[in-house]
Structure formats: structure tokens, C-alpha cells
Amino acid sequence: MADNLSFDSAYYSSWTPQTTGDxxxxxxxxxxxxxxxxxxxxxxxxxxxxxxxxLRTDLGQTLVGLDSSTYDENASWFDVVPGILVQPLDVRHGAPAFDINSGLSVMRLHYHNDTDTSFYDFLISPLSARMNLFEHVFEGDLAVLDVDESVEEWAGTERAYVLSASGTKVRLRFPHLAAFQDSLMDVPTVLKAELVLPAEPESFDKPIPAPDRLFVLLENAEGNLSETPDEGAPIPVDGTYDATRKSYVFNLSSTVQALMKGELDGRELYLVSSRRGISVSSVVLKGTTVDDPARLTLTLGR
Structure with a gap:
């Protein structure tokens, strides 16, 4: 790589890192x-x-020939090896997963000196800055994303797609909540707001698994996704898949209350997959104009 990764920086998994070409x-x-x-x-x-x-043996010889001070600290090592990019050469579909947290993943340098033949391991551990990079080839309903670069969204009235690994997310809007305000701008108390998102059965009959949980995140002032008001509420947001209801079920009572009061005006809600930046999963959700639709059920008090 042309530059090293930093724990202090944020990277998108669709990012294209610069390399030296070596x-x-x-x-x-x-x-x-x-x-x-x-x-x-x-x-x-x-x-x-x-x-x-x-790896190339001449590369190993270069590492052996470095001044010993190169290995004294990370900064001097990064001057020589900022990082490496591992990627496939072909475009066949697939997403291999590698364990880089157990200490078993290494860059091993085999060497021979006057007295011994041995090896040295450059460990790849949880302390190593790293990131996953994903690229998608969309098919079916999503093929339009590859065909027409100007298309960035479409209505989820019939089907909505949540795909991890920098794939797709679902924007949630509840346009009629402001109608609950009366002439004095008072709103009822939200005792319960249950969001039910039925999943298409096909989502559980394919090589890429459906996630066991989805998350509802709120767009913050900087345009990034953060927690909703319900994350700190006494009743958990949940969002796990309920097999008996064949749906993902959420409690959004505090979030809906804030929407009614106009406290979240201009900020969008998004539905994303769990572990969306480090794993591959997808689910197709039913929209709002089909049988057994996505729905928000409110229990209100005064």
C-alpha cells in the first residue's frame, strides 16, 4: 500500500486504497x-x-537486509511497509472469510544463517489495523444499480433489500406522524411503537445467509449513522428475526415520540444489517403495498 491505515481514521468498505503497484x-x-x-x-x-x-524471495531478502532499527517501532516499520492489499485476480462471485484475530494469520519469513535454518512470523492480530473491502455485482431487481450509475435509490413499496458489505440499506420514513400534533402542538404519549418488517421466504434459502438481526440507525448532523433515541430507553430496540412471525421486530417508542414532536426533522432513519462492514448477509423485506406488509403499530396515551 502507498500509505498505512490508522486507528484514528474512518474508512468505508467500498474505499479503493492506493498501492505502489509492487x-x-x-x-x-x-x-x-x-x-x-x-x-x-x-x-x-x-x-x-x-x-x-x-511471496517473492527477493522481498524476503530485502526484509532481512533492513537495518535493525527498522523493527524498533511501528513508525519506522511503516516507512518500509505501510501495509499490504490482498485481493482476488478474477471476478467470480464469492466472499472468503479469513481468521485474522487468533494469531494464526502471519507473514512468515523463512531464513538461513551460518548456524541455523528457521523462520520469523510477522503477526496479524487484533492490534493490527485492517479493513474489509467489498465490490458487488448486482443481479435481479438490483441489476439496475450496475446498469445505470445515476440510479441510487428506488421505492420499496413491494420489496426492500438490506445487503451488508457496502451493499444496500433501507430508508425508513413515517410521513404521517406530524398529524398527531394538535392545535397547541401537543402530541400523545407513545406507549409502544412496534415496527414489524416481514421477510420474504427466499431470503433463508440461499448461500448468503439472512442476518439474524437488523439495526435502525439515525442520520446525525454530520451525515453519519448513529444510534436512535431508543438505544438508551428501558425497553430494548431488539430488531432480531422472529421466526414465529417471520419478521424482524423493533421497538421504536422513543424514536417515534421524537418524530411526532418534530425533534428529528431533517434527519433520516436507515435500516442496516448487523456486522455490515465485516460480514456478508442479505435479506429481502416485504414492502408497504403487498400482503402482510411492513407496518408500524402505535399504542398511544394522553
């Missing part, structure tokens, strides 16, 4: 197949499913 993979490596269900036999050791990428 390819580290050995020219003799050949094609590398992903076999996520097969153990790896290495000598007398049996390892969990692992992807091993041979």
Missing part, C-alpha cells in the same frame, strides 16, 4: 484454490483450512 506474490506461485472445508497437511502437522500465498 506485486509481492511469487511469479512461480500459480493459481491458489480456496478450500475452506479441507484441512491443510504440512509435513507432520495438520492445520485448519488455510490459504498460503508464496
Amino acid at each position: 506485486e509481492w506474490v511469487s511469479p512461480w506461485a500459480g493459481a491458489m484454490d480456496l478450500r475452506p472445508a479441507d484441512e491443510l497437511i504440512l509435513g507432520e502437522d495438520t492445520l485448519p483450512p488455510t490459504l498460503r500465498i508464496p
Whole structure:
């Protein structure tokens, strides 16, 4: 990479990082197949499913020849190796997942000196800054996103899509809540506001799983997504999938109360997937003009 990642910076998973163009993979490596269900036999050791990428030996020689002060602190190391980008060469569909938190993922440097043959591991751990990058090829109803770059949204009256990994999110609007204000600008007390979002059965019969939970987030003044007023309320927001109702169910009592009072004017609500930046999942939700539609049920008091 041309620059290192920083824990103090925010990155979108659709971001395209700048690289130096220096390819580290050995020219003799050949094609590398992903076999996520097969153990790896290495000598007398049996390892969990692992992807091993041979790197150039001259690169290893360069690392061995660095001044020892390069390894004294992160800053001096980043001057030499700001970071690496691992990406597929083809465009076949898929999203492999790698464990980089257990300490088993490493960049291993094998070396030989006058007395020994050994190796040194550059660990990839939870302390390592890293990020996932995603690119989508949309099909079906979503194919229009690839065909026409000017299309950024469409009405979810029949179907709405929540796709993680920088895919799609659903904007929620309740345009009639302001009508509850009376002539004195008073509003009723919201005792309960239950948002029910039925899911299409097809969402649970495909290789990419449907998320077990969805989140409702509020757009803040900077345009970023943050928690709704219900996150601090006594009754949890929930948002998990209820298999008996075949729906995602939310409690939005505090949020709806604030919307009625006009306290959130100009700020949008969005529905997103759990773990949306580090995992792949998708669900198709029913819209508002179909049988068993998405709905908001209010229980009010005075």
C-alpha cells in the first residue's frame, strides 16, 4: 500500500486504497484454490483450512537486509511497509472469510544463517489495523444499480433489500406522524411503537445467509449513522428475526415520540444489517403495498 491505515481514521468498505503497484506474490506461485472445508497437511502437522500465498524471495531478502532499527517501532516499520492489499485476480462471485484475530494469520519469513535454518512470523492480530473491502455485482431487481450509475435509490413499496458489505440499506420514513400534533402542538404519549418488517421466504434459502438481526440507525448532523433515541430507553430496540412471525421486530417508542414532536426533522432513519462492514448477509423485506406488509403499530396515551 502507498500509505498505512490508522486507528484514528474512518474508512468505508467500498474505499479503493492506493498501492505502489509492487506485486509481492511469487511469479512461480500459480493459481491458489480456496478450500475452506479441507484441512491443510504440512509435513507432520495438520492445520485448519488455510490459504498460503508464496511471496517473492527477493522481498524476503530485502526484509532481512533492513537495518535493525527498522523493527524498533511501528513508525519506522511503516516507512518500509505501510501495509499490504490482498485481493482476488478474477471476478467470480464469492466472499472468503479469513481468521485474522487468533494469531494464526502471519507473514512468515523463512531464513538461513551460518548456524541455523528457521523462520520469523510477522503477526496479524487484533492490534493490527485492517479493513474489509467489498465490490458487488448486482443481479435481479438490483441489476439496475450496475446498469445505470445515476440510479441510487428506488421505492420499496413491494420489496426492500438490506445487503451488508457496502451493499444496500433501507430508508425508513413515517410521513404521517406530524398529524398527531394538535392545535397547541401537543402530541400523545407513545406507549409502544412496534415496527414489524416481514421477510420474504427466499431470503433463508440461499448461500448468503439472512442476518439474524437488523439495526435502525439515525442520520446525525454530520451525515453519519448513529444510534436512535431508543438505544438508551428501558425497553430494548431488539430488531432480531422472529421466526414465529417471520419478521424482524423493533421497538421504536422513543424514536417515534421524537418524530411526532418534530425533534428529528431533517434527519433520516436507515435500516442496516448487523456486522455490515465485516460480514456478508442479505435479506429481502416485504414492502408497504403487498400482503402482510411492513407496518408500524402505535399504542398511544394522553
